[in-house]
Amino acid sequence: MGSEFLNLMPVEEVLRLYSRFRPVERTESVPLLQAVGRVAAEPVVSPEPLPAFPRALMDGYAVRAGDVASARESAPVVLRLRGEIRVGERPAFDxxxxxxxxxHTGAMMPAGADAVVMIEHTRAAGDSVEIARAAAVHDHTLLSGEDLARGIQMFSAGRRITPLDVGALAATGISQVRVRARPVVGILSTGDELVDMGQAPGPGQVRDTNAPVLSVQVAAAGGAPVLLPRVRDDEAELEKAVEQARARVDLLLISGGSSVGERDHTAAVLARMGPAGLLVHGIAIAPGKPTLLADIGGIPAFGLPGHPVSSFVVFQVVAAPLLRRLSGETRAPLPRSRKVRLRANLVGSPGRETYVPVRLEEERGVWRATPVLWNSAVFASLLFCDGWVRIPAGKEGFAEGDEAEVELLR
Known part of the structure; x- marks a missing residue:
């Protein structure tokens, strides 16, 4: 079976396979403050205009623009002062x-007024006010519906709701939002050597770190993680666990057992779990080559490498896009990246997309990146890095002093 890893699938080809998997159809209505990070299940339409009334954008005097068209510092226009309008009250006059x-700023404009002159260009004198600057129609005002018109689509189904959206939704009176249910992601750790993270390892044992890391990665990507009971390096036990899991999850992540050793059973088990069999057996990525993807009766299942850095990288680059598709998200998140100058050479793995962890430091206004010595089995590679540089599969690497793009992880 080892030879199968010689035919590594490029990352972009793996991503194209995701069209076979349908987004989760379950929906629910949640309070607005719980909707951030969720995906809208239907278009959101403004139920009322915003603002609901014409209002002032500056402290000053509401006027008719035609009355002050000739106003200037050397020849101010004198107007009769009709009264005062405070925030939160309806004007008592036209x-x-x-x-x-x-x-005052935010107050409702009186009928008949069509502009505001800022207070610094005026001088009150008893029951009149001098206006020393001309105003055009709608100067320093916001018309009803000018921000959002009633009935306008604020955003479409498939948009992930962010803190930026909450203000507009709240301002138009939307307190509940219908969203897609978070995809349930089962996380299944395998390995005779694993013990719980709160347990002291015995000789030859290690703590299961991949499961908790994958759990928070899933939650950050919009899924609902479920930690499944850990299984030993036993093919029959693994097959039973996968069979039980696929009945209750939307995506399955199997940690460990994806390589080609005599105790690596994930590929054989997944190949038997559905007519499609294994879709991917090895990806052209470093770290993370021994990654599997299968369609187990309409449920996607990944076999992830057991090495913690490999597992982290593969989830971020390969599994998270599928999870976002299952969430119903129609737009990929905007990249969080920064241009930097490299302090050292970066070398790629031949024929594989390579991710090199780096540490960032600002030096006289220029951000510089230093590669972090890494090994796919060592968590310190991620602990001391701020992001990573992607080296495309066809590129040898970058030279010291080159400009490169760092994808930020913090």
Whole structure:
């Protein structure tokens, strides 16, 4: 079976396979403050105009623009002061020609007024006010519906809701949002050598670190992680666990057992779990080559490398995009990256997309990246890095002093 890893599939080809998997169809209505990070299940339409009334954007005087068209510092226009309008109250009067009204930022404009002159260009004198600057229609005002018109689509189904969206939703009175259910992601650790993270390892044993890391990665990508009971390096036990898991999850992540050793049973088990068999047996990525993908009766299942850095990288680069598809998200997240200058050479793995962890430091206004010595089995590679540089499969690497793009992980 070892020879199968000689035919590594490029990452972009793996991503194209995801079209066979349908997004989760379950939906639920959640309070607005719980909707951040969730994916809208239907278009969201503004139920009312925003603002609901014309309002002032500056402290000053509400005026009729035509009355102050000739106003200037050397020849101010004098208007009769009609009254004052405070925030939160309806004006008690209409503004007639030749009149002005003291108004505060956010207050409702009186009928008849069509502009605001900022207070620094005015001088009050008893029951009148001098206007020393001309105003155009709608200066320093916001019309009803100018921000959002009633009935306008605020965003479409498939958009992940962010803190930026909450203000507009709250302002238009939307307190509940229908969202897609979070895909349930089962995390199944395998290995005779594994013990719980709170347990002291015995001779030859190690703590299971991949399961907790994958759990928080899944949650950050919009899924609902479920830690499944760990299984030993036993093919029959693994097959039973996968059979039980696929009935309750939308995506299955199997940690360990994806390589070609005599105790690596994941490939054989997944190949028997559905008519499609294994879709991917090895990816052209470093670290993370021994990665599997199968369609087990319509449920996607990944076999992830047991080495912690490999597992982390493969989830971020390969599994997270599939999870976002299952979530119903229609737009990939915007990249979080930074241009840097390299302090050392970076060398890629021949024929494989390579991810090199780096540490960032600012030096006289220039961000510089230093590679972190890494090994796919060592967590310190991630603990001391701020991001990684992607070296494409066809590129040998980057030279010291080159400009490169770092994808930020913190």
């Amino acid at each position: 503004l007639l020609p030749g009149e002005a009204a003291r108004i």
